[in-house]
Amino acid sequence: MRVLAAMSGGVDSAVAAARAVDAGHEVTGVHLALSLAPQTLRTGARGCCTREDAHDARRAADVLGIPFYIWDLAERFRADVIDDFVAEYAAGHTPNPCLRCNEKIKFAAVLDRALALGFDAVVTGHHARVQDGRLYRSVDAAKDQSYVLAVLRPDQLAHAVFPLGDSTKAQVRAEAAARALAVADKPDSHDICFIADGDTRAFLQRRLGSQQGPIVDADTGDVLGSHQGSWGFTVGQRRGLDLRRAAASGERRYVLAVEPASNTVVVGPRERLAVDEIRAAGPVWTSSRPGTGFGCSVQMRAHGMVSPATVTVEDGAVVARLHHPQHGVAAGQALVMYDGDEVLGSATITAAGRIAADA
Amino acid sequence: MAYLDHAATTPVLPEAVDAVSAALGELGNPSSLHGSGRRARRRLEEAREQIAACVGARPSEVILTSGGTEADNLAVKGLYWARRAADPRRDRVIVSAVEHHAILDAAAWLEHHDGARVEVLPVDGAGRVDPDSLRSALARDPDSVAVASVMWANNEVGTVQPVAELAAIARDHGVPFHSDAVQAVSTQPVNFAASGADALSLTGHKIGGPVGTGALLLRRDLACEPLLHGGGQERDVRSGTLDVPGAVGFATAVAVAVDRRAELRNRLMTLRRALVGGVRDQIPDVIENGHPAERLPGLAHLTFPGCEGDSLLMLLDARGIECSTGSACSAGVAQASHVLLAMQASPELARGSLRFSLGHTSTQQDVDAVLEVIGPVVARARRAGLASVAG
Structure with a gap:
């Protein structure tokens, strides 16, 4: 196949490209420039698309002996990922920008262009497996990225190649060192790539401004404190509330709800976070739709928060009844449904509650 | 492989390779006082005289540099600093909108860090x-202008500027005039004295000499502050141990280029006509950028509507055709060319452009190689262009 390897400048995508070369594919490396104002140097594990990252990607391509280019997708990334991220927070949701980037950039803008230019597939360093058009978790549970890929449709997955899904991160690093790739010991990237200093709240404040609003007790309705914008909070969050009044019981309080219309943050004790019924919209089925009602396991955060569940699908919406209640399920995150290691599909969480409370 | 990127760099002439490797075998720092130093100095000064003779300058007007970028920076910053030190009213720097970034960014740096007011002449x-436009910019307040700089020939679209006329206007107003002649020497009648310019930038690697060599031709009576301080080897305007092999290789390339200039010019005009005509036969809506007559003979800058330049470049590269999008890179990301934007091209059209540049080793086979693949390549790039808009 003629394949396009997306090379971030990190160790995973470098080894993925190397494996694609070994597999006999005709590989072309592409670094996606996603930042409108790239910084010169990478600082630790944060940020991306610095000149240094582009250099590292180019150097890895040189070592592999493959052509290498840089594609400027900064404008698309801003519109489809960053603006979406800000709008979701403004609406009281908690978005996952990596998922959006896979959906809109890597396996849409990049894939479409690659196919038009005569490539057959896009290769990435994601830790996940594709077999016969079906998407599975990586063998490395700690590094598994199937959650942020579960939004891909069958026609997107058909042109996706993930060479690392059968390996652990440790194996990938060892292989990079054995291949004399200089990025073998480069730190993993984490956090949000377009927020280089890691301060999401400050980033949102620059975009959305400050507006003081109340922090309200869920049970009593008492105003316990104030905040500078409801967008700065996520359901399940405990830190950063800065409450003036302790709870009567002295127990810790968590964000239970974010209400952007009234700029209100509702807090309460941890047990009030427990939910066992999740509603989600816009389902995407990875291969074939599993039916209108089925048992599976569901995941509601990029890492962890997994529960067995019974799922029903009606009118384009998904309702998952969790067998074990979960704490801190946030609207805007993806509900990803698994059969064992296989991804069945995903949908965007719109609401979460207690079945008992509904009755 | 067909190499059509001579404006980026051109193959080193065998004569220059021989001259450099012979000189690399010789010991001596030209600034040393002993026999080895004197022998090295002699080779260096012979090279300087050869360069001077080929471009209508006096040997004492040749300041050897590490290339065009250094020469441009030295001219803009050095003349600005010296002129403003002599008269603090002189804080204006006049440049054209289509200058190389070595000029534009040097001027911008002076603006941001050193109180300069930069005026950009439109094209x-x-x-x-x-x-x-130069005349009126100068006439408005000639005493406040430190330096004016307009390139001899543009590196992206190949347009040749009316340098002698511009230099005469600057002289009438008592303002030093610099021109970046980096792209011009191999095909244009570059003569420092006849041009009337006060300073001229040259480079070795665009004419078949080694990269890392070049010169600023600078009138002897014009004060210029150095960028590089140290031993003061070049008229106290430039420091650094003198590079004898580089100077010898550069001088050899200049001599060969000037000697073959007329022949190369004619050959490139013929090849360019075949290239542009052949492309137009297959891509009727191709747009040819730059001046139809006042232009470098070997450079064809073409816009392919509906295409992304980097798609075209990648597809051609995969088929063994090497050319350029002709625009500056920032972190490796192709920006819409400031030259095309200054020429009032839309950003979409500016992005869909390629620069084919022919040089001393170009042949009809190179042109044929482009014509063999350009039709399907443009068709595919158009599909990809649509995909990236719609997707």
């Missing part, structure tokens, strides 16, 4: 500066 749709 017409063909990329030419109107001499009247």
Whole structure:
């Protein structure tokens, strides 16, 4: 196949490209420039698309002996990922920008262009497996990225190649060192790539401004404190509330709800976070739709928060009844449904509650 | 492989390779006082005299540099600093909109860090500066201008500027005039004395000499502050141990280039006509950028509507055709060319452009190689262009 390897400048995508070369594919490396104002140097594990990252990607391509280019997708990334991220927070949701980037950039803008230019597939360093058009978790549970890929449709997955899904991160690093790739010991990237200093709240404040609003007790309705914008909070969050009044019981309080219309943050004790019924919209089925009602396991955060569940699908919406209640399920995150290691599909969480409370 | 990127760098002439490797075998620092030093100094000064003779300059006007970028920076910053030190009213720097970034960014740096006021002369749709725009900029307040700089020939679209006319206007107003002649030497009659310019930038690697060599031709009576301080080897305007092999290789390339200039010019005009005509036969809506007559003979800058330049470049590269999108890179990301934007091209059209540049080793086979693949390549790039808009 003629394949396009997306090379971030990190160790995973470098080894993925190397494996694609070994597999006999005709590989072309592409670094996606996603930042409108790239910084010169990478600082630790944060940020991306610095000149240094582009250099590292180019150097890895040189070592592999493959052509290498840089594609400027900064404008698309801003519109489809960053603006979406800000709008979701403004609406009281908690978005996952990596998922959006896979959906809109890597396996849409990049894939479409690659196919038009005569490539057959896009290769990435994601830790996940594709077999016969079906998407599975990586063998490395700690590094598994199937959650942020579960939004891909069958026609997107058909042109996706993930060479690392059968390996652990440790194996990938060892292989990079054995291949004399200089990025073998480069730190993993984490956090949000377009927020280089890691301060999401400050980033949102620059975009959305400050507006003081109340922090309200869920049970009593008492105003316990104030905040500078409801967008700065996520359901399940405990830190950063800065409450003036302790709870009567002295127990810790968590964000239970974010209400952007009234700029209100509702807090309460941890047990009030427990939910066992999740509603989600816009389902995407990875291969074939599993039916209108089925048992599976569901995941509601990029890492962890997994529960067995019974799922029903009606009118384009998904309702998952969790067998074990979960704490801190946030609207805007993806509900990803698994059969064992296989991804069945995903949908965007719109609401979460207690079945008992509904009755 | 067909190499059509001579404006980026051109193959080193065998004569220059021989001259450099012979000189690399010789011991001596030209600034040393002993026999080895004297022998090295002699080779260096012979090279300087050869360069001077080929470009209508006196040997004492040749300041050897590490290339065009250093020469441009030295001219803009060095003349600005010296002129303003002599008279603090002189804080204006006048440059054309289509200058190389070595000029534009040097001027911008002076603006941001050193109190300069930068004025940008517009160009017409063909990329030419109107001499009247320089005249009126100077006439407005000639005593406040430190330096004016307009390139001899543009590196992206190949338009040749009316340098002699511009230099004469600057002289009438008592303002030093610099021109970046980096792209011009191999095909244009570059003569420092005849041009009337006060300073001229040259480079070795665009004419078949080694990269890392070049010169600023600078009138002897014009004060210029150095960028590099140290031993003061070059008229106290430039420091650094003198590079004898580089100077010898550069001088050899200049001599060969000037000697073969007329022949190369004619050959490149013929090849260019075949290239552009052949492309137009297959891509009727191709747009040819730059001036139709006042232009470098070997450079064809073409816009392919509906295409992304980097798609075209990648597809051609995969088929063994090497060319350029002709625009500056920032972190490796292709920006819409400031030259095309100054020529009033839309950003979409500016992004869909390629620069094919022919040089001393170009042949009809190179042109044929392009014509063999350009039709399907443009068709595919158009599909990809649509995909990236719609997707």
